[in-house]
Amino acid sequence: MIQDFLVLCLESYSVAVLIQTHIHMSKNWPLWEIFVRSKNGLEHRHFGSLHAADAEMALENARDVYTRRSEGVSIWVVESKNITASNPEHNGELFEPAQDKVYRHPTFYDLPDDVKHM
Amino acid sequence: MKHTHLYNYILGIADNSLILAQRLGELCGHGPTLETDIAGTNISLDLIGQARNYYQYAAKIKGEGKTEDGIAFLRLERDYKNVLLVEQPNEHFGYVMGRQYLFDVFHLLFMNQLLNSTDETLAAIAKKGIKEVSYHKRFSGDWVKRLGDGTQESNQKMQEAIDELWVYTDELFDQTEADKAMISEGIGIDTSKFKEVYYTEVSALLKEATLEVPERKYFIKGGKKGTHSEHMGYILAEMQYMQRTYPNMEW
Numbered sequence: 001m002i003q004d005f006l007v008l009c010l011e012s013y014s015v016a017v018l019i020q021t022h023i024h025m026s027k028n029w030p031l032w033e034i035f036v037r038s039k040n041g042l043e044h045r046h047f048g049s050l051h052a053a054d055a056e057m058a059l060e061n062a063r064d065v066y067t068r069r070s071e072g073v074s075i076w077v078v079e080s081k082n083i084t085a086s087n088p089e090h091n092g093e094l095f096e097p098a099q100d101k102v103y104r105h106p107t108f109y110d111l112p113d114d115v116k117h118m
Numbered sequence: 119m120k121h122t123h124l125y126n127y128i129l130g131i132a133d134n135s136l137i138l139a140q141r142l143g144e145l146c147g148h149g150p151t152l153e154t155d156i157a158g159t160n161i162s163l164d165l166i167g168q169a170r171n172y173y174q175y176a177a178k179i180k181g182e183g184k185t186e187d188g189i190a191f192l193r194l195e196r197d198y199k200n201v202l203l204v205e206q207p208n209e210h211f212g213y214v215m216g217r218q219y220l221f222d223v224f225h226l227l228f229m230n231q232l233l234n235s236t237d238e239t240l241a242a243i244a245k246k247g248i249k250e251v252s253y254h255k256r257f258s259g260d261w262v263k264r265l266g267d268g269t270q271e272s273n274q275k276m277q278e279a280i281d282e283l284w285v286y287t288d289e290l291f292d293q294t295e296a297d298k299a300m301i302s303e304g305i306g307i308d309t310s311k312f313k314e315v316y317y318t319e320v321s322a323l324l325k326e327a328t329l330e331v332p333e334r335k336y337f338i339k340g341g342k343k344g345t346h347s348e349h350m351g352y353i354l355a356e357m358q359y360m361q362r363t364y365p366n367m368e369w
Contacts, residue, residue: 057260060157060256061154065156
């Protein structure tokens with residue numbers, strides 16, 4: 001009974017606390033980007049970001065925030081400031097030239113049914 | 119008579135998990151950060167899950183129409199057998215982590231021994247819980263280190279918490295009549311065998327955290343025999359409210 005109640009609380013209050021904590025903590029702790037491999041054989045994918053004082057804490061926090069429902073078998077954390085992002089203003093020159101090059105898609109082959117994750 | 123001892127022995131283990139889980143549950147939505155808040159509530163839910171397994175087993179042994187909810191929620195204060203450590207209030211985050219760590223080290227040593235119990239159900243519950251408890255200890259231990267070896271203020275608060283909580287550690291190794299009876303049958307765990315290991319491990323982490331290991335000769339005990347601190351009544355009032363107000367309610 002009490003377990004159900006706690007689960008309910010845990011699943012429902014997150015948004016409010018998220019906003020509150022981010023205002024509160026962002027002044028102190030750096031932001032980390034979290035990548036989770038959901039099962040062996042698949043790549044790590046970006047799951048979200050969180051605050052932590054260092055890499056070790058980021059790993060533990062990521063474990064608790066992002067893998068509570070068995071979502072992962074491996075976690076990478078990268079401090080957000082170490083990511084170099086492309087500038088949205090350059091989207092035209094970076095990405096638009098690819099739009100009319102349909103021949104770059106491997107859609108002209110028949111994939112065998114047994115090939116997964118393509 | 120054998121069943122009475124086994125029943126009481128199981129409650130002695132389960133009540134520690136339940137009351138500590140209740141204490142951590144009070145913090146749901148009140149943690150210092152989103153991440154630590156979720157972590158604390160996760161630990162609480164792990165402990166409740168373990169307590170449920172024990173209570174289900176205890177209810178089966180006892181018969182007489184007992185249920186896990188009945189055992190968990192409808193006893194009187196003197197019938198709870200948890201140690202005083204786990205009922206101590208949530209003074210501040212460092213205090214909560216200190217309390218958690220002092221219990222977790224014991225809990226993991228205990229579970230590792232319970233694996234060898236001749237009682238298959240208890241051994242199975244231990245096997246399932248060990249990974250959870252290993253993580254609890256890692257989490258709480260890391261925080262004791264961080265806060266101890268943090269700022270001057272966090273160090274001072276952590277030191278005060280350890281100094282206050284230290285007085286309750288000896289009771290973890292206290293043996294009741296049920297404990298002794300179960301140890302002699304190979305079901306129970308002789309905690310005296312790892313008492314030294316416990317204090318060595320805790321002391322090593324405290325030193326790493328640049329904290330001082332309290333030198334104390336006097337300890338407080340009583341919870342295992344049902345003599346609880348003044349906090350226990352308030353915990354039970356909140357915990358038992360729903361089940362007493364709406365008997366047999368379900369979600």
